[in-house]
Amino acid sequence: MSKFLKTAIATAALALLPMSAQAAQTASIVSFTANQAGPNLTYVDNGAAGWSLSTDGTKKVLVTLEDFDGNFVSGVQADFSFLGTGTSFAENTNGDLWSQHFAGGTVSFISTAAFSLGSTNYAAGSNILSLSFSGGELSARVNGTSGNALASIPGDGFSNVTSDFLSFPPIQLTDFSISLANVIPGFCIGECGIQGQSSVRFQNFTGRGSGDFTAAVPEPGTWTMLLLGFGMVGFAARRRQVAAAA
Incomplete structure (x- = not known):
């Protein structure tokens, strides 16, 4: 194989990297709603020690799952556990919108009943999704006697991500x-x-939370081209090593 062809293959494979980020599907892959009466999250100001937004132990939720292979299931029974902590004070970000920043925390969804996704069966106790996080914020409109709030955590703060039904990569939360x-x-x-x-x-305060994880994954065609390009580069490198040894 000529040096020019090897270089062309390598260049084409590397050029596909930004394409894979651009040609990606984005969808909600894990979403949940409360499956019990009353609140499932509690906010507590602990004074000098900071503050926390957390479940009181674990809470029952119903989860909807999608795996990017076209498989979809709803009504999966699960235990939801969340703990987010911070030390920041409230900041007035826009009009009557105020925010406090998370320092970090953990979140997990563990199935409490067996379920099927596509052709795969999962037992009770399966890890739907668990991870640690840093960053994010808790935002609400004040002053008021009732209302809604949003806890938002960007994917670039995720770590220790594990799941029994998703693979990382190619899926990126x-x-x-x-x-x-x-x-x-x-x-x-x-x-x-x-x-x-x-x-x-x-x-x-206490509140009733629902939410979702979104994720991006390359389009199937782009992912295939990317793997093929790197495979050709690897093949060219092996051929060169064999030729040198001979």
Whole structure:
């Protein structure tokens, strides 16, 4: 194989890398809703130690799964566990929108009943998705006696990602968000005299959370071309090693 052809193959394979990022599907692959009455997440301001948004132990949820092979299942029973912590104070980000930044945390979904996805059967106790995270924020509109909040965590803060039904790579998680409704007693900062205040946080509340993970994966054709390109590069390298040895 000529040096020119080898170089051309290598260049083509490397050129496909940005293409794979651009030609990607993005979809919700794990979404959940509460499967029990009452709140499933609690916010607590711990003073000097910081604050936390967490489940009280584990909470029952119903999960919908999609695996990018066209397989889809809803109503999967699972235990949801979440713990996010931070030390930041509330920041006025836009109008009446206030935010506090997560330092990090963990999240997991463990099935409590057997389920099937495509042709694969999964037993109760399967790890639907578990990971650690850093960054993200908890945002809410204040001052108010009731309302909604959003916990948003970008995928570039994820680590220790494991799952019994997803493979990493080629699937790349891009975002995790939890929408909080039925917030009691609502959103308040300090004593609700928010004008000009600093070094204050949201006051304690409970809420009912639902949310989803989104992910990106290369289009099947692009992924195949990428693997083929690297395979050809590897083949050329092996041929050169054999020729040198001879």
